[in-house]
Amino acid sequence: MSSTSVMTVLEAEVAALVVGALxxxxxxxxxxxxxxxxxxxxxxxxxxxxxMALAISRxxxxxxxxDDERNGRIFASLRSLAAHIExxxxx
Amino acid sequence: xxxxxxxxxxxxxxxxxxxDVPVTAGRFLADVAALAARLPEAPYALNLCADxxxxxxxxxxxxxxxxxxxxxxxxxxxRQRELAARYPGTYAVxxxxxxxxxxVAAGAWGEGLGANFPIPAERVAAIGFTSGSTGEPAAHAKxxxxxxxxxxxxxxxxxxxxAADQATVIGTVPAQHMYGFxxxxxxxxxxxMAIHSGPHFYPVEVAEAVAxxxxxxxxxxxxxxxxxxxxxxxxxxxxxxxxxxxxSPALAAEAEAVLGAPxxxxxxxxxxxxxxxxxxxxxxxxxxxDGVALRAEGADAAAAVVPGLPEPVPLSDLVEMGGGGRFRLxxxxxxxxxxxxxxxxxxxxxxxxxxxxxxxxxxxxxPEDLEANPAARLAxxxxxxxxxxxxxxxxxxxxxxxxxxxxxxxxxxxxxRNAVGKITRQKLEALRDALPHGVPAxxxxxxxxx
Numbered sequence: 370m371s372s373t374s375v376m377t378v379l380e381a382e383v384a385a386l387v388v389g390a391l392x393x394x395x396x397x398x399x400x401x402x403x404x405x406x407x408x409x410x411x412x413x414x415x416x417x418x419x420x421m422a423l424a425i426s427r428x429x430x431x432x433x434x435x436d437d438e439r440n441g442r443i444f445a446s447l448r449s450l451a452a453h454i455e456x457x458x459x460x
Numbered sequence: 461x462x463x464x465x466x467x468x469x470x471x472x473x474x475x476x477x478x479x480d481v482p483v484t485a486g487r488f489l490a491d492v493a494a495l496a497a498r499l500p501e502a503p504y505a506l507n508l509c510a511d512x513x514x515x516x517x518x519x520x521x522x523x524x525x526x527x528x529x530x531x532x533x534x535x536x537x538x539r540q541r542e543l544a545a546r547y548p549g550t551y552a553v554x555x556x557x558x559x560x561x562x563x564v565a566a567g568a569w570g571e572g573l574g575a576n577f578p579i580p581a582e583r584v585a586a587i588g589f590t591s592g593s594t595g596e597p598a599a600h601a602k603x604x605x606x607x608x609x610x611x612x613x614x615x616x617x618x619x620x621x622x623a624a625d626q627a628t629v630i631g632t633v634p635a636q637h638m639y640g641f642x643x644x645x646x647x648x649x650x651x652x653m654a655i656h657s658g659p660h661f662y663p664v665e666v667a668e669a670v671a672x673x674x675x676x677x678x679x680x681x682x683x684x685x686x687x688x689x690x691x692x693x694x695x696x697x698x699x700x701x702x703x704x705x706x707x708s709p710a711l712a713a714e715a716e717a718v719l720g721a722p723x724x725x726x727x728x729x730x731x732x733x734x735x736x737x738x739x740x741x742x743x744x745x746x747x748x749x750d751g752v753a754l755r756a757e758g759a760d761a762a763a764a765v766v767p768g769l770p771e772p773v774p775l776s777d778l779v780e781m782g783g784g785g786r787f788r789l790x791x792x793x794x795x796x797x798x799x800x801x802x803x804x805x806x807x808x809x810x811x812x813x814x815x816x817x818x819x820x821x822x823x824x825x826x827p828e829d830l831e832a833n834p835a836a837r838l839a840x841x842x843x844x845x846x847x848x849x850x851x852x853x854x855x856x857x858x859x860x861x862x863x864x865x866x867x868x869x870x871x872x873x874x875x876x877r878n879a880v881g882k883i884t885r886q887k888l889e890a891l892r893d894a895l896p897h898g899v900p901a902x903x904x905x906x907x908x909x910x
Contacts, residue, residue: 392835394849394868414862415661416684416800416834422662423691432664432692 374402380451390424402447430459463578474654476513480672489574492520504550506530513657514566515635518553529586533634581605588638588730600731606768607646610733613749615651623652626675630656632685638730639703643680663692670696683707684834690715697721704801708832712740732764732773748785797826800863816855818847825892840866
């Protein structure tokens with residue numbers, strides 16, 4: 370279990386964005402940064418992915434693409450999502 | 461009834477665009493022939509291709525070999541095994557997804573120009589699936605003549621019958637969903653237009669495909685994605701077509717104003733295919749496709765008489781018939797709910813919930829705006845001493861499609877059942893109204909929530 374992993378500042382910010390945009394019941398700090406966001410972990414689906422794409426483009430100024438996430442890299446976990454945002458954010 | 465040719469296009473016509481590379485009808489037929497030669501001898505081909513052009517080649521190759529294509533937008537291992545068990549001898553045609561049944565890799569490239577071929581009109585070309593009432597998906601067979609008739613009617617309705625337009629259809633809907641199948645897999649076989657191979661899930665991908673297309677650009681999408689396209693300010697589109705859920709008039713009006721193109725809507729269902737359309741901002745009346753008729757079946761219920769289908773198909777909506785092939789929808793028949801292009805029965809969902817170990821009682825609750833508001837989801841009230849919401853969702857996930865998983869799951873001590881054990885409509889509405897209201901995830905699209 371990695372539930373004791375400590376979140377970085379950006380990970381905490383992205384966790385809050387995910388919880389807010391998708392109206393999740395968990396508190397941002399309860400998200401395991403290494404657990405999968407889709408399916409078993411947080412239980413997100415493809416409709417949520419589109420919601421996230423909107424929220425991310427508003428807050429971080431770049432667009433998600435299918436080729437990025439087709440193999441599940443970005444949404445593999447909060448940590449990987451935050452890493453992708455770190456690399457691609459504008460401003 | 462005789463035969464109907466697979467393709468009704470001239471060999472030099474552009475039938476698909478792979479990025480900005482055009483593919484002619486003749487080249488397409490060569491690709492179909494090359495893949496057909498590699499397919500095994502089998503009755504059913506499960507089409508799992510994500511790339512729209514490869515999906516179309518695979519559909520053609522299966523037809524060329526006299527095989528029935530199984531359409532499933534769900535590519536999961538579970539679904540593959542389920543369909544293979546139900547249709548013995550099924551193999552998959554796939555382009556990257558992991559397969560757990562015998563499979564052929566899509567994407568054989570042919571040389572030169574391939575030959576067209578005839579298909580018996582009554583032969584079942586494809587089978588689509590809906591969530592059945594018993595939990596197993598219900599199958600809906602599509603004779604080749606029905607697909608061809610629907611494509612011709614759609615081409616006429618949406619003005620996709622003029623080759624001078626050099627139309628390109630850009631679909632955000634999976635090619636294996638019946639609506640996506642009709643508009644992006646069968647339509648290009650009959651109408652002078654090209655499909656774009658994709659992927660087009662996120663707005664930026666749609667924007668790039670639109671920019672690369674030379675002529676009239678038609679985006680085939682859903683209310684959910686239309687909202688994303690509005691937020692992404694995707695410009696240069698000639699017309700939008702939406703289906704799978706009712707489009708709110710406010711979103712349609714906003715999309716027309718912001719994106720500068722008409723927003724058209726299709727009415728249909730997997731069982732009957734597309735049967736009617738409207739321009740949402742012009743009013744709530746639907747106009748039936750040429751050749752389709754509605755037959756009244758008692759109060760407010762109706763069945764569609766569709767060219768090529770052997771039996772009239774009952775509508776899952778209640779309708780009010782008007783004159784001249786026009787009608788209005790006035791409610792949903794039975795207890796069906798719809799989300800993300802998928803349908804489910806609340807009674808069935810409740811049964812699945814009550815069968816979970818440790819669950820003593822439970823009920824799904826659908827918010828009023830489930831169909832109009834993409835951010836809305838089903839909720840559930842559950843009596844399950846000693847179990848957590850997360851455990852209940854995990855157990856549901858094994859038997860319920862992800863779009864119907866409840867959020868939130870509210871644990872309660874008891875449900876408000878009356879003396880005969882029923883939860884009255886009034887009590888259900890009270891439960892629904894008591895749900896926590898989150899921030900509507902609409903951002904700047906004001907007034908869209910229905």
